[in-house]
Amino acid sequence: MSDNLTALRRDLLRRDALVLVVALALAAFAILPGLGGDPLTISRSQSMGSIGVALVAACGLNLLAGHAGLISLGQGAFVAIGAYVSAWALLETGLPWPLALILAVAASAAVGAVLSLAAARLSGPQVAMITLAFAVMVHRLFVELEIFGRLAGYPNTSNHDTSLLDPIKIGGTALEPPLFAGTGPLVMLLVGLIAVLSFLAYRNLAESAWGRSLRALATNEIVASHIGINPRGRKTAVFTVAATFGGVAGTMQTQLQAHLQPESFTFTLSLNLIIMVILGGAGRLYGPVVGVFVLMTLEHSHAMQSIVEFQQENLSDTWFLSEEGLTGLLLILTLVFLPSGLVGGAQKLWRRFRTRNTPAGAQPDAESLDIDATVRATAQRQASCAIDLDEHDEVMQLRDVTHNFAGLKAVDDMQLTLREGTIHALVGPNGAGKTTLVNLTTGVYPLQAGATAHILGKHANGLPPHAIYQLGVARTFQTPQLFHGESALVNVMSGLDAKLGQSFIATLLRLPKVRRLEAEARHRAMELLERLGIEEHAGTPAGELPYGLQRSVELARALASDPKILILDEPAAGLNPSETYQLGTTLEAIAATGVAILLVEHDMSLVIRVADEVTCMERGARIYHGDAAGLQQDQRVLAAYLGDGHVTIQGKGSRNA
Numbered sequence: 001m002s003d004n005l006t007a008l009r010r011d012l013l014r015r016d017a018l019v020l021v022v023a024l025a026l027a028a029f030a031i032l033p034g035l036g037g038d039p040l041t042i043s044r045s046q047s048m049g050s051i052g053v054a055l056v057a058a059c060g061l062n063l064l065a066g067h068a069g070l071i072s073l074g075q076g077a078f079v080a081i082g083a084y085v086s087a088w089a090l091l092e093t094g095l096p097w098p099l100a101l102i103l104a105v106a107a108s109a110a111v112g113a114v115l116s117l118a119a120a121r122l123s124g125p126q127v128a129m130i131t132l133a134f135a136v137m138v139h140r141l142f143v144e145l146e147i148f149g150r151l152a153g154y155p156n157t158s159n160h161d162t163s164l165l166d167p168i169k170i171g172g173t174a175l176e177p178p179l180f181a182g183t184g185p186l187v188m189l190l191v192g193l194i195a196v197l198s199f200l201a202y203r204n205l206a207e208s209a210w211g212r213s214l215r216a217l218a219t220n221e222i223v224a225s226h227i228g229i230n231p232r233g234r235k236t237a238v239f240t241v242a243a244t245f246g247g248v249a250g251t252m253q254t255q256l257q258a259h260l261q262p263e264s265f266t267f268t269l270s271l272n273l274i275i276m277v278i279l280g281g282a283g284r285l286y287g288p289v290v291g292v293f294v295l296m297t298l299e300h301s302h303a304m305q306s307i308v309e310f311q312q313e314n315l316s317d318t319w320f321l322s323e324e325g326l327t328g329l330l331l332i333l334t335l336v337f338l339p340s341g342l343v344g345g346a347q348k349l350w351r352r353f354r355t356r357n358t359p360a361g362a363q364p365d366a367e368s369l370d371i372d373a374t375v376r377a378t379a380q381r382q383a384s385c386a387i388d389l390d391e392h393d394e395v396m397q398l399r400d401v402t403h404n405f406a407g408l409k410a411v412d413d414m415q416l417t418l419r420e421g422t423i424h425a426l427v428g429p430n431g432a433g434k435t436t437l438v439n440l441t442t443g444v445y446p447l448q449a450g451a452t453a454h455i456l457g458k459h460a461n462g463l464p465p466h467a468i469y470q471l472g473v474a475r476t477f478q479t480p481q482l483f484h485g486e487s488a489l490v491n492v493m494s495g496l497d498a499k500l501g502q503s504f505i506a507t508l509l510r511l512p513k514v515r516r517l518e519a520e521a522r523h524r525a526m527e528l529l530e531r532l533g534i535e536e537h538a539g540t541p542a543g544e545l546p547y548g549l550q551r552s553v554e555l556a557r558a559l560a561s562d563p564k565i566l567i568l569d570e571p572a573a574g575l576n577p578s579e580t581y582q583l584g585t586t587l588e589a590i591a592a593t594g595v596a597i598l599l600v601e602h603d604m605s606l607v608i609r610v611a612d613e614v615t616c617m618e619r620g621a622r623i624y625h626g627d628a629a630g631l632q633q634d635q636r637v638l639a640a641y642l643g644d645g646h647v648t649i650q651g652k653g654s655r656n657a
C-alpha cells in the first residue's frame, strides 16, 4: 500500500512540475522578447498575441468539447462578445480598465449561461448544431449593428494608425497596443499573464473532481447521474465556463488589435478552435496547448501557404486546396488516424513502451476451486447462522410499484424491502422485470402515481438518480459501466467525488482544502482497490482491464461513497467460479458492515450461499418472497425459473423472511 501511495505521490508531483514548466514556457514565450528591450515587430506581436488568445479560448473549449463531450462550434462567438464588449466598455463607459474587462467577460459568461439553458437539454450533434447557429447569429449581429460600426469595424474610424482605445495603464505606465505603437511589451506582459493564469485555472478545473465529473458525463450520462452528478446542472456550468474562457480571450484580442472587425469572428474562428482542440487531443490536459501551437505555427510559418503554392505550380492552378481546405483535411486525417490527437497518440506510445519494459503484474488468482464442494461446505456452515430479519432495520421500502413499456407490463405491483446489514436477492427468469425494478429504485424511471418509495426514512418518489445517490444508494450495472479512458483509480475516485463537497471557486483556485480532499480521495480509492485485491491495477486504464477486474473496479466505485444501500445488477455475470466465490465472500463482508445489499443475480449457488432473503419475479410480478431454502421448494418458482431438475443446495435461511 505504502509503495503504491508513494508512487501516486511521485506521479502527482511530476504532473505538478510539468504544469509549472508549461506555464513558465508560455510566460517566457509571451513576455521575454518584449522585456529584452528589442522592439517587437508587428507580425511577431501579432503571432504571439494570437497564440495566447487561441490558447485561452481553446482551453475553455476543451473543457466543454473534450472533457464533457459537448462539441461546440460556437466558441469564436464568445471571443467576439468578449472583444466587442471590452472595446465598448473601455471607450464608452469610463470604467477603470480592470472593471471594463471584467464586464466583458461577464457578458460572455452570461450569454453562455443563457445558451446553456437550451444546450444542456440536448446532446451530441444537436449541441453542435445549436452552437453553430449561435456562431453565425453573433457574427451577423456584429456585421449589422450600427453601434459596432458594421463592416467598417469598431471603433469606427478610417484612421487605423492610432488606437482610439485609451491605453491600459498600470501604475501610470501606459500599455500601448503593439500593433499601433510597434512594440508594446507591457501589453504582451498583460496578455501573457492572462494566458498563463487562464491555463492554470483550466488545469485546476480539468484535474479535479469537477473535471472528472465532466468526463463521466461524456462517457455515460446515466452512469454519471448514479455517481451523484446532476447532468443538466453540470452541462450548464461547463457551457458557462467555456464561454467565460472565450470572453477572456476576446478581451485579450482587444488589447492586441484595438480595432475590431466582424471578419475576424466568422464561423471559421470557431472551426479553427475546435480543430486545435481535436488535433492536440480532446480531453487531454495539454491537448489545447499542442493543438494551438502546431496549427498556428503552420499558419504563421507560411507552411500552409507554401503547400497551396506547391499545388498551384505542380498540380493545377484551378483545382487546389486553399489554406482553409488544408486545415479541414488536417482535421479529417486526425479524426481517422489519430482520434485521441497528438497528445493522446504520444501517451499511447509511451504506455506501450512502458508496458514492454515493465515485468507483467500479478494476475488475479485463477486457481480453480472445487466450487460445488466449497459452496456446499459454506452453506452447511451458514445454515446454522440463520438471522432474525426483524432485528435489522428497514432502509428501503418500495410499495405497489408498476411500470409499463408501451403496453408491456415490465413491473407489476411489486413490493420490496431492504434491511440494514442483510443481502436481499432478486431472482427470476430473463425479462422478469428485475433490472426495470432496479431502475425504478434508483430514479432512472419515475414511479407511477400510487407507488411509494422510502429510502433511509426519506420519501424518494420523483427523485432523480443523483439525488438518490446523495441519500446513500450506490449501484453497479448489468455490464460494467466504467470510464474506459480513465485509470482504475480515477474510476473509483469518481464514486466519491460528489460527496467531497468541493466548491467551484475553491477548485478553480486549487485551494489547500481541495488538494487535501483530493489526496484523501486518492487514499480512500487505493484502500478500496486493495480491499478487493486489485491495487496493482490502479494506474491501468479501465478499458484495458479484463472483464472480471472491471467488475471489481465498478464494485469499488460503488463502495467509494460509503453507501448504506448497495444495488448490484448481476455482479457474477461473466466471472469464473473462483471469482464468483471471492465475490460472495466480499458481499458478506460488506453486509457485515451494515450495508443493505440488493443482489440481482442468476447464479443460484451464489444467491443461496449469501442471501438472507429472496424475492423471485416472473412477468413483472412477485411470485415468491422468503428464504433461500423455501425458494427451492416453491412450486411456482420451480415451474417458472429453477426447473424441476433443480438440485437443492442448503443456504443461510432466515427465521422470518
Ligand SMILES: Nc1ncnc2c1ncn2[C@@H]1O[C@H](COP(=O)(O)OP(=O)(O)OP(=O)(O)O)[C@@H](O)[C@H]1O
Pocket (backbone or CB within 6 Å): 405, 408, 410, 428, 429, 430, 431, 432, 433, 434, 435, 436, 437, 478
Ligand atoms: N427500455 C425498454 N423499452 C421497452 N421494453 C423494455 C425496456 N427495458 C426492458 N424492457 C422489457 O421489459 C421486460 C423486463 O425487462 P428487464 O430487463 O427488467 O428484465 P430482467 O428481469 O432484468 O431480465 P434479465 O435477467 O435478462 O436481465 C422485458 O420484456 C424487456 O424486454
